[in-house]
Amino acid sequence: MKNLNNIITELKLQKNLLREDFKLLLTANGEEQKSLHKTARETSQEVFSNKIYMRGLIEFTNYCKNDCYYCGIRKSNAEASRYRMTKAEILERCKSGYELGFRTFVLQGGEDPYYTDEMLCDIVKSIKCDYSDCAITLSLGERSYESLKLLRVAGADRYLLRQETSNAEHYLSLHPQSPNSMTLASRQKCLFALKELGYQLGCGFMVGSPNQTLDHIIDDFAFIKELDPAMVGIGPFIPHSKTPFANELQGGLGLTLNALAILRLMKPNLLLPATTALGTIDSSGREMGVLAGANVVMPNLSPPKFREKYLLYDNKICVGDGPSRCSNCIRGRMKKIGYEIVESRGDYVEI
Ligand code: 5AD
Ligand code: FES
Numbered sequence: 001m002k003n004l005n006n007i008i009t010e011l012k013l014q015k016n017l018l019r020e021d022f023k024l025l026l027t028a029n030g031e032e033q034k035s036l037h038k039t040a041r042e043t044s045q046e047v048f049s050n051k052i053y054m055r056g057l058i059e060f061t062n063y064c065k066n067d068c069y070y071c072g073i074r075k076s077n078a079e080a081s082r083y084r085m086t087k088a089e090i091l092e093r094c095k096s097g098y099e100l101g102f103r104t105f106v107l108q109g110g111e112d113p114y115y116t117d118e119m120l121c122d123i124v125k126s127i128k129c130d131y132s133d134c135a136i137t138l139s140l141g142e143r144s145y146e147s148l149k150l151l152r153v154a155g156a157d158r159y160l161l162r163q164e165t166s167n168a169e170h171y172l173s174l175h176p177q178s179p180n181s182m183t184l185a186s187r188q189k190c191l192f193a194l195k196e197l198g199y200q201l202g203c204g205f206m207v208g209s210p211n212q213t214l215d216h217i218i219d220d221f222a223f224i225k226e227l228d229p230a231m232v233g234i235g236p237f238i239p240h241s242k243t244p245f246a247n248e249l250q251g252g253l254g255l256t257l258n259a260l261a262i263l264r265l266m267k268p269n270l271l272l273p274a275t276t277a278l279g280t281i282d283s284s285g286r287e288m289g290v291l292a293g294a295n296v297v298m299p300n301l302s303p304p305k306f307r308e309k310y311l312l313y314d315n316k317i318c319v320g321d322g323p324s325r326c327s328n329c330i331r332g333r334m335k336k337i338g339y340e341i342v343e344s345r346g347d348y349v350e351i
Contacts, residue, residue: 004032008039011265016225022218026258033258040261040293043268048295050339053271053346054330055137056102056301056323058093059310060085064110066141067176070209072240072311073110079242081309084114087123093323094127094134097301100327101343104135106160106298111141121154128155135345137202142190145197152197157347159194160202162233163187165209166223167216174209191227200348202271204233207259208251212237217259221266230348231296232263232270235277238313253282257292264293269351271296280317286330287337296346297334299326 002010007021017025028036061084062073073080085093094105105127109115120140127136137158138151148159165171168184175182194201205220206212224232236251256278264272273296274289282288286297300307301323308319318326331341 004028005035008036008265011262012039012043015266019215019218022221022262023214025262026214026217026255028258029254033254036258036261037292040264041291044264044272044293044295047268047351051295051342052290052334052339053104053296053344054102054327054341055104055106055273055296055298055346056093056097056100057106057108057298058085058090058097058301059108059306060090061109061112061115062310063112063114064141065113066111066180066182068182069174069176069244070206070237070240070313072243072313074243077240077242080311083306083309084112085306087119087126090123091126091130093301094131096323098131098134100324101341102301102327103133103343103345104137104158105131105301106137106139108139108160109141115140117147117150121150124151124154124156133345135347137200142186145193148190148193148197148199152199156199158200158202158230160204160231160233161187161191161194162202162204162206163191163220163223164205165212165216166205166219170209170211170216173211188223191229195227195229200230201227202231202233203227203229204231204235206237206251206277207234207256208249209237210245210248221262224263225266230271231273233273233275234259234263235275236281238277238280238315240311240313250281253278253285253288256281257288260289260294261292269349271346271348273298276300276317277313280313280315287333290334290339291337297330297341299323299330 067074135157139160171184236256238250272294274286274294278285
């Protein structure tokens with residue numbers, strides 16, 4: 001009979017497990033859970049030492065043409081107050097981020113057709129011109145191969161696009177099918193296109209989204225193995241009061257941390273953020289994420305007047321804070337648990 005420590009060791013050595021063993025790790029608690037997190041933390045330290053990479057998040061538009069059932073900026077939420085940043089406003093965010101030590105800017109938004117390829121390429125080029133030592137990450141949802149290619153040529157280094165789930169039926173239960181059909185097949189096609197175009201790629205999923213089973217999470221692990229991304233963003237699902245999922249349960253802290261730890265053991269050099277959603281369900285969530293193997297934090301670079309409108313879920317943290325406050329806060333939080341924020345692009349390194 002295998003005990004949990006043997007399974008943890010097997011995962012560390014083989015980078016994969018039988019489905020039933022993944023289930024045991026996902027549901028681990030007490031001493032066994034501590035041991036899972038400790039092994040993941042040590043594995044992270046073997047690659048990254050006690051260094052944490054910091055990415056500056058610029059949420060530049062909350063318009064979205066999609067209507068995902070879980071998301072607070074879905075197009076049917078008439079109560080969301082919409083905004084778009086101008087190029088000048090985005091560059092201003094980069095300037096203040098650069099002064100605070102950020103060397104990666106993440107341009108994230110809803111799927112907003114207002115920003116044409118031409119406008120986005122111009123923004124990417126301008127940031128690259130002013131801050132040539134910085135990396136640009138885009139997180140703009142699904143786009144055509146041609147568009148992704150133009151953005152890559154313009155200078156974008158990385159792209160984040162969560163698959164959300166790797167089970168087609170579950171995907172359908174999270175996304176409406178008309179008039180804008182969203183399918184897992186098209187999401188996965190876009191992810192493989194991004195990889196082919198040479199982006200450092202991030203995928204990911206929510207933990208505890210409605211109808212999600214442990215088997216779905218294990219399907220995500222298998223998909224991540226196949227895609228082999230540079231980064232995986234995972235955080236708990238948190239209900240938003242103005243969405244169809246308003247009354248659903250939020251994702252569990254323990255399950256999210258266990259999934260993070262498993263990913264670290266599956267891929268020791270993976271970039272793994274301790275997400276804002278994790279910090280929202282527990283005031284020490286991001287610290288616990290790092291102690292379970294995460295090595296990236298993504299503070300927000302927007303001023304409060306925009307932040308308070310980019311609400312994907314209820315009770316989001318830091319909404320009233322400015323960039324310098326968040327950067328100081330996160331540095332302090334990491335220091336307290338023995339880690340240090342580094343001022344570097346923090347590129348993915350193949351091993
Ligand atoms: N709870 C947690 N995460 C969410 N996201 C969107 N809505 C929610 C929610 N209600 C996540 C999705 C998306 C990312 C930008 O934020 O996974 O890909
Ligand atoms: Fe924003 Fe703590 S990270 S106030």
